Amino acid sequence: MSTPKLRCVGVTKRFAGGRRSPGVLALDGIDLEVRQNELVCIVGASGCGKSTLLSIIGGLETATSGIVEVDGASVTGPGPDRGMVFQGYSLFPWKTVQENVRFGLELAGATTQEQQARTDELLAVVGLADFADSLPRELSGGMRQRVAIARALAPEPDVLLLDEPFGALDAQTKRSLQEFLLTIWQRTSATILMVTHDVDEAIYLSGRVYVLSSRPGRVAEEIEIPFGSSRGTHIKRDPRFLDLRDDIEEHLYTQMVEG
């Protein structure tokens, strides 16, 4: 058994409360792993701590206790080894599409030629070569998220972390971006951990799904998705897909009603 690309051991997060309130236990002993080239999803109800977990993995928040490891080495702060894509609008509005993508490469100290080559390559991969000199405001929501993904991939991170990246998009755009993410994943053999509240999306995209329970966030279930690398709309009609979806949705619904 090789070391997983990414591992969380007992990650716990308590937000300090006010003078009288005891604080919020947002995450309680999260254990999870993502292996090289895996695409794993985390699903959970709104407010169960998904974003908090991803921020801790990304190094943007510190865990109250527990360890996050990349390639077996524990990480504390943020770094270009873990690329992140956020739910909302996170592009630099004053930079053009290519300047956004290039930013991480500049920070890494790549030469101008390297920067340009990598930026051009990524823009071609995300299908936005014609928009290299556009400002983010001139793009649709779906195109912006493609740029955000290209920007996160530019410094060649070990792990790509996505926090409900398609949550704000309309159904058709979301669909095309899901296909896009699968293509990216296959072409770049990236290791991807994605947070979503969309159960269909989680099953459709990933090889494994972690279901988080709410208050405190715990790993309630870890589900192996049985479709291997075969993806396509046909799996959405597979009875196993439907069963899995019903299971997870039932679970989340019970959680919500109880919480």
Add this chain to the structure above:
Amino acid sequence: MAGPGTLLALRSELDARWQSMLGVAGVLGLLAGWQLVAWTVAGGSFLLPTPVQTVRALGELASSGELWSDMLASVQRVGIGYGISLAIGIVFGVAIGSMAAAEAFFEPQFGLLRYIPASALTPLFLLWLGIDEPPKIALIVVGTVFYNILMVADVARSVPTTLINASYTLGANRRTILRRVVLPHSWPGIIDVARINLAAAWLMLVVAELLAAQEGLAFRIIRAQRFRQVDRMFALLLVFGAIGIVSDVVLRAVKKYGFPWARP
């Protein structure tokens, strides 16, 4: 009436021709009202010159060359003083708006200092700095810097946290983020702050020149008063207004064309 599409509709766009026509009509109305009051109420007294007399006085000031040297002196004072004030405002404002510790340390003191009327410091500055340029510059700085700091801080605070987080995950450190993310995102807002507080800089300039100066627009107003040249005084007031409008238009244009990404 007054629904969408009519001239008085609320929150709807006005086409450019109407906009400029209404603006010109407003200014002409003001001039007409002035002329009317000068004729009727003041009855042609020298105490309230008509627009025509004012323009004539302006012409005299311009051809004698006084106007230009006074304007240069005043613009220079405001330029230097307000420039210093903005530079300080940007440094402290960005720090306060981006770092909780800087905010906790500086904001209360600046919030307090802001309420000391800068004009009340004039005697002190004259005592400390003599009567030449330094006290005038100092007055302009002190009279505007706290507003600049606190307002730039608000601008820097409005940089979305996601942009800062995204920068961290791309490998940026704090310094780089301040320089390459917070500052660029804040420029359009800083220009707005500069535009709004510029009026306070002119206010302080007048206070400074009224007390001690050999030249300058406000100094010239005092001189004109001594010789009861009210038409000159009016002409100089118009010059203040014109300088204000020009700098406003310039700063708006800089924001609009220099930062097209920030257009609404």
